[in-house]
Amino acid sequence: MTISEIAARAGRASTQMAAATAEQKNRGLQAIRKALQEHAQAIIAANQEDLAQAEKDRLAKPLLKRLKFDQGKIDSVCEGVRSLIAIEDPVGKTLSALELDEGLELYKVTCPIGVIGVIFESRPDALVQISTLCLKSGNAVLLKGGSEAAKTNRILADVISKAAATAGLPDGWLGLLQTRADVAEMLKLDKYIDLIIPRGSNAFVKHIMNNTSIPVLGHADGICHVYIDAEADTDMAVKITVDSKCQYVAVCNAAETLLVHEQIAAGFLPRVKQALEAKNVEIRGCEKTRAIIDVKEAAEKDWKTEYLDYILSVRVVKNLDAAIEHINTYGSKHTDAIVTQNKDTAMAFMNLVDAADVFWNCSTRFSDGFRFGLGAEVGISTNKIHARGPVGLEGLLIYKWRMVGKGHIVADFSDTSGRKFTHIKLNKDWIG
Amino acid sequence: MTISEIAARAGRASTQMAAATAEQKNRGLQAIRKALQEHAQAIIAANQEDLAQAEKDRLAKPLLKRLKFDQGKIDSVCEGVRSLIAIEDPVGKTLSALELDEGLELYKVTCPIGVIGVIFESRPDALVQISTLCLKSGNAVLLKGGSEAAKTNRILADVISKAAATAGLPDGWLGLLQTRADVAEMLKLDKYIDLIIPRGSNAFVKHIMNNTSIPVLGHADGICHVYIDAEADTDMAVKITVDSKCQYVAVCNAAETLLVHEQIAAGFLPRVKQALEAKNVEIRGCEKTRAIIDVKEAAEKDWKTEYLDYILSVRVVKNLDAAIEHINTYGSKHTDAIVTQNKDTAMAFMNLVDAADVFWNCSTRFSDGFRFGLGAEVGISTNKIHARGPVGLEGLLIYKWRMVGKGHIVADFSDTSGRKFTHIKLNKDWIG
Numbered sequence: 001m002t003i004s005e006i007a008a009r010a011g012r013a014s015t016q017m018a019a020a021t022a023e024q025k026n027r028g029l030q031a032i033r034k035a036l037q038e039h040a041q042a043i044i045a046a047n048q049e050d051l052a053q054a055e056k057d058r059l060a061k062p063l064l065k066r067l068k069f070d071q072g073k074i075d076s077v078c079e080g081v082r083s084l085i086a087i088e089d090p091v092g093k094t095l096s097a098l099e100l101d102e103g104l105e106l107y108k109v110t111c112p113i114g115v116i117g118v119i120f121e122s123r124p125d126a127l128v129q130i131s132t133l134c135l136k137s138g139n140a141v142l143l144k145g146g147s148e149a150a151k152t153n154r155i156l157a158d159v160i161s162k163a164a165a166t167a168g169l170p171d172g173w174l175g176l177l178q179t180r181a182d183v184a185e186m187l188k189l190d191k192y193i194d195l196i197i198p199r200g201s202n203a204f205v206k207h208i209m210n211n212t213s214i215p216v217l218g219h220a221d222g223i224c225h226v227y228i229d230a231e232a233d234t235d236m237a238v239k240i241t242v243d244s245k246c247q248y249v250a251v252c253n254a255a256e257t258l259l260v261h262e263q264i265a266a267g268f269l270p271r272v273k274q275a276l277e278a279k280n281v282e283i284r285g286c287e288k289t290r291a292i293i294d295v296k297e298a299a300e301k302d303w304k305t306e307y308l309d310y311i312l313s314v315r316v317v318k319n320l321d322a323a324i325e326h327i328n329t330y331g332s333k334h335t336d337a338i339v340t341q342n343k344d345t346a347m348a349f350m351n352l353v354d355a356a357d358v359f360w361n362c363s364t365r366f367s368d369g370f371r372f373g374l375g376a377e378v379g380i381s382t383n384k385i386h387a388r389g390p391v392g393l394e395g396l397l398i399y400k401w402r403m404v405g406k407g408h409i410v411a412d413f414s415d416t417s418g419r420k421f422t423h424i425k426l427n428k429d430w431i432g
Numbered sequence: 433m434t435i436s437e438i439a440a441r442a443g444r445a446s447t448q449m450a451a452a453t454a455e456q457k458n459r460g461l462q463a464i465r466k467a468l469q470e471h472a473q474a475i476i477a478a479n480q481e482d483l484a485q486a487e488k489d490r491l492a493k494p495l496l497k498r499l500k501f502d503q504g505k506i507d508s509v510c511e512g513v514r515s516l517i518a519i520e521d522p523v524g525k526t527l528s529a530l531e532l533d534e535g536l537e538l539y540k541v542t543c544p545i546g547v548i549g550v551i552f553e554s555r556p557d558a559l560v561q562i563s564t565l566c567l568k569s570g571n572a573v574l575l576k577g578g579s580e581a582a583k584t585n586r587i588l589a590d591v592i593s594k595a596a597a598t599a600g601l602p603d604g605w606l607g608l609l610q611t612r613a614d615v616a617e618m619l620k621l622d623k624y625i626d627l628i629i630p631r632g633s634n635a636f637v638k639h640i641m642n643n644t645s646i647p648v649l650g651h652a653d654g655i656c657h658v659y660i661d662a663e664a665d666t667d668m669a670v671k672i673t674v675d676s677k678c679q680y681v682a683v684c685n686a687a688e689t690l691l692v693h694e695q696i697a698a699g700f701l702p703r704v705k706q707a708l709e710a711k712n713v714e715i716r717g718c719e720k721t722r723a724i725i726d727v728k729e730a731a732e733k734d735w736k737t738e739y740l741d742y743i744l745s746v747r748v749v750k751n752l753d754a755a756i757e758h759i760n761t762y763g764s765k766h767t768d769a770i771v772t773q774n775k776d777t778a779m780a781f782m783n784l785v786d787a788a789d790v791f792w793n794c795s796t797r798f799s800d801g802f803r804f805g806l807g808a809e810v811g812i813s814t815n816k817i818h819a820r821g822p823v824g825l826e827g828l829l830i831y832k833w834r835m836v837g838k839g840h841i842v843a844d845f846s847d848t849s850g851r852k853f854t855h856i857k858l859n860k861d862w863i864g
Contacts, residue, residue: 015760019783098805104794106804113816114786194816215647215817236839243841328447347864350834351451354546362536362837371845372538372833373530373855384545384626385647386818389833401804401821402782405794407668409675413803423805432779 003185007115007142007192009172014114014140016170022089028135028167033081035163036128036156040074043159046151047124054148069124069152077128080376084136087375090393091138097426101419103406107430111400112138114194117186119208121200122146127156131174133376135164137396142186142193144177187212197379202306217395219382221306221332222252224364227323227349229340230263236361237268237339238275243363244337245312246279252380253335253367256306257313259323262288265316269293281310288316303330320345324352331355333382335367335389356382356389402430435617439547439574439624441604446546446572448602454521460567460599465513467595468560468588472506475591478583479556486580501556501584509560512808516568519807522825523570529858533851535838539862543832544570546626549618551640553632554578559588563606565808567596569828574618574625576609619644627828629811634738649827651814653738653764654684656796659755659781661772662695668793669700669771670707675795676769677744678711684812685767685799688739690746691755694720697748701725713742720748735762752777756784763787765814767799767821788814788821834862 001009020028036043047069054067095108116139120126127145134141145153157176165171177183186193187208196216198208205220226244228237244255260268269292276283283289284298295314302313303326317323327336337359338349350358357367367390369377374392381387387395413419433441452460468475479501486499527540548571552558559577566573577585589608597603609615618625619640628648630640637652658676660669676687692700701724708715715721716730727746734745735758749755759768769791770781782790789799799822801809806824813819819827845851 012760015756015784015786018786019780100798100803100805104798210645213642213645215815217817233839239839239841243843247842247846324447328444346836348451350832350864352447354447354450355832357833357835359835360837362835362840363842365842366532366536366835366837366840367833371532371842371853373532373853383647384830385649386830388830398816398818398820400782400787401789401799403789403791403794403798404778405792405798407665407671408794408798409671410679410795410797410803411675414679421803421805432782 003177003182004189004192006172006175006177007186007189010115010140010142010175011192013170013173014112017135017138017140017173018091018112018114020138020169022091024167024169025089025135025138026085028164028169029081029085029132031163031166032132032160033078035159036074036078039155039159040071043074043152043155044070046155050149050151057148059148063122063148066121066123067146067149073125077125080129081132084132084376087136087393090136090397092430092432094429095399097428097430099424099426100421101408102422104408105404105426107402108399109402109430110397113396113398115140115142115192116396117142117193117196117214119144119183119196119198119200120146122149124149124152124156126199127153128160129376131157131160133378133393134396135169135173137393139396140173142175142177144183144186147179150178184211187214190214199379215386217379217381217383217387217391219252219332219334219380222254222334223257223304223306223330223332224253224255224334225257225259225327225331225336226255226364227259227327227336227338228261228264228268229320229338229342229345230261231342231345232264232268232339233341234264234268234271238272240337240339240361240363241272242275242279244365245276245281246310247363247365249310250308252306253364254308255312255364257303257315257330259326260289260314260316261320261323262316262318265289266292269314276312279310281312284311284313286315289314306332320348324349327353327355333384334380335359335364337362337364402432404431435609435614436621436624438604438607438609439618439621442547442572442574442607443624445602445605446544449567449570449572449605450523450544450546452570452601454523456599456601457521457567457570458517460596460601461513461517461564463595463598464564464592465510467591468506468510471587471591472503475506475584475587476502478587482581482583489580491580495554495580498553498555499578499581505557509557512561513564516564516808519568522568522829524862524864526861527831529860529862531856531858532853533840534854536840537836537858539834540831541834541862542829545828545830547572547574547624548828549574549625549628549646551576551615551628551630551632552578554581556581556584556588558631559585560592561808563589563592565810565825566828567601567605569825571828572605574607574609576615576618579611582610616643619646622646631811647818649811649813649815649819649823651684651764651766651812654686654766655689655736655738655762655764656685656687656766657689657691657759657763657768658687658796659691659759659768659770660693660696660700661752661770661774661777662693663774663777664696664700664771665773666696666700666703670704672769672771672793672795673704674707674711676797677708677713678742679795679797681742682740684738685796686740687796688737688745689735689762690744691749691758692721692746693752693755694748694750697721698724701746708744711742713744716743716745718747721746738764752780756781759785759787765816766812767791767796769794769796834864836863
């Protein structure tokens with residue numbers, strides 16, 4: 001089948017998926033859980049072929065580790081499917097209900113988006129997580145995983161598709177793409193695909209965003225800031241700076257730039273330098289910073305760089321406004337934090353900084369779907385529409401307007417007829 | 433100023449607009465209302481220059497009528513601004529609140545999207561409506577109206593900007609574009625502009641969608657269907673078909689195709705033909721239709737055509753599934769209606785048809801922001817993300833995650849520390 005045919009089939013399947021009952025979808029998930037365990041041996045064997053090839057291709061150790069899919073990983077993804085079964089069905093929820101006229105009622109009801117295209121990294125666990133999230137939310141999905149996991153992904157997709165079919169879910173709701181050329185093809189299929197979720201490096205996500213007219217949910221850069229206000233508790237400021245920078249450097253919610261109010265800089269900078277250097281962080285400072293502590297020089301480019309490493313750029317700013325101006329100029333609208341004891345200053349910061357997550361007196365590292373209590377995370381979005389910040393299952397949903405009449409026509413409400421809409425809020429759920 | 437400079441200024445203004453209080457925004461709207469009346473003479477004079485030029489350019493009568501902006505229109509837009517002042521501020525609403533740990537609280541709070549680019553038709557009223565909607569929702573806006581209304585739009589934008597400034601709203605929150613080249617330039621500025629709303633013809637909206645990487649909210653086609661089920665009340669079916677087709681033919685929610693269950697076709701088609709022909713509707717039928725009533729032949733192309741005229745294509749279908757298949761193949765995901773007395777059939781239709789609006793026993797023409805009780809309508813969307821169907825003020829909003837801690841860091845919640853998130857739902861609003 002061509003990619004266009006796979007996508008068209010997913011499009012047809014998506015209408016059936018949207019109409020599937022909660023019970024049917026949970027039966028599908030249950031069948032998937034069972035099948036993954038039943039086929040554990042074959043899955044692990046396929047993964048070992050991928051691993052052998054990857055070793056031959058001299059893949060880096062951390063990549064090999066991510067690629068590995070053993071019994072422990074199978075147990076872990078099955079546990080994830082179990083929690084997904086336990087949560088309430090997100091489809092069919094009534095968001096609003098309104099009487100327009102006697103016997104004419106309008107309901108806004110949640111529904112799946114349709115067909116989601118997901119491009120993900122080398123971990124085969126991601127295939128199970130994403131496909132089951134899409135199933136639970138009633139979406140069809142086209143998946144493209146890392147090519148080094150091709151054999152593992154192939155068998156996982158087969159096992160999942162076949163298991164879902166036993167619950168009566170439609171053929172083709174899960175489509176597996178194989179190559180980069182397949183992805184390029186998919187990006188053109190706005191006729192069938194409603195949303196693309198790319199997971200991976202900045203450059204990769206940017207490439208996707210610039211090469212499709214399909215809406216993209218994701219984030220390219222994660223340039224997060226910590227701003228230490230003049231009225232900060234300096235102990236807290238050091239602790240939050242170190243956690244934001246060092247707790248895990250390779251992720252998008254790690255801080256890349258520290259902004260310090262000039263009134264507190266002389267006392268604070270030497271302390272934070274000591275704490276950061278104890279963690280082997282390289283500091284790159286502006287001129288004012290370097291007048292206080294002996295560190296490397298920061299260039300203009302540093303304010304725009306997501307290091308994803310033990311490096312932190314530091315800038316001394318005149319006041320809150322200058323900090324906000326810096327963040328809104330160089331930030332990536334991801335996560336920015338202020339440390340201050342002054343509530344008014346914190347509120348101004350949180351109102352004026354344009355970011356998905358604005359934090360007061362806590363680490364930028366909290367920006368995460370699990371920590372936010374969203375359950376499984378679909379991704380993190382720096383979009384300004386649909387979904388922002390950590391995105392859970394509800395990012396895979398939209399709504400339909402459902403209206404029920406008794407033969408109502410618009411002509412009866414024309415200027416000359418004089419009949420008026422009642423527009424009375426109804427406190428009830430959709431009748432379906 | 434270049435378009436890029438206008439957009440950058442709007443970007444800076446948008447952060448101030450987002451932080452503006454409800455009281456300040458309402459003061460701005462009040463000042464705009466007053467200023468429009470105070471400058472009524474100058475506005476009408478500018479409009480008369482536009483009208484004179486348009487007559488010289490031999491614009492069609494209906495266009496001239498839309499272009500006209502007299503005292504009556506000024507009163508009417510001022511009345512619109514008055515209702516906007518009356519409604520509750522949509523910004524700063526708490527959508528959810530969660531305790532993550534003792535003293536660590538997360539709030540999901542509504543906020544404006546940022547900078548909206550709106551391209552609209554010749555009516556100068558649209559400029560007032562759109563700019564005040566954006567002001568109320570805290571967004572900055574770039575506007576491009578019809579070139580035939582250039583002088584009217586220029587003075588309206590000036591009056592509105594100056595009036596808003598007296599309430600302390602930031603300079604540049606409203607930017608006016610002048611030419612098509614300006615629009616082409618704007619479509620490239622994804623750095624500054626967060627959402628484009630194009631209003632106008634299909635071809636125009638499609639052109640915009642295909643020429644920008646900025647998200648677009650809107651609809652190109654409006655190919656709406658009415659499906660008459662075997663168990664329909666035929667009196668009701670005739671009434672709904674005629675209203676859906678004829679009540680106003682030039683709009684996106686008018687029906688373009690009628691689908692009829694084969695079991696009811698022999699009785700129903702002659703009746704609906706008579707009713708439609710009484711309204712001068714030309715019918716184009718499939719082969720089975722033409723075996724029952726004497727009408728023109730429908731070609732494949734007819735199923736894909738938005739006539740916006742007194743023309744209706746008619747197809748006899750075997751059953752509900754065939755009707756749904758037709759709609760999901762040829763429809764534009766806008767509005768589709770079923771007429772039936774059977775609730776199960778209606779539910780299946782509404783679950784399986786992929787459209788923003790799915791209606792049971794009422795006219796497709798109800799698909800409209802005013803009729804839906806949304807107040808002012810931003811537009812109608814056939815997107816599958818963010819906002820669907822008629823879009824009111826809430827389509828101009830998104831949310832921020834706001835978190836407040838007491839020095840909380842992620843390291844304390846690591847696997848080894850053993851500290852767990854509480855994830856307790858809070859029944860309170862954001863503290864700001």
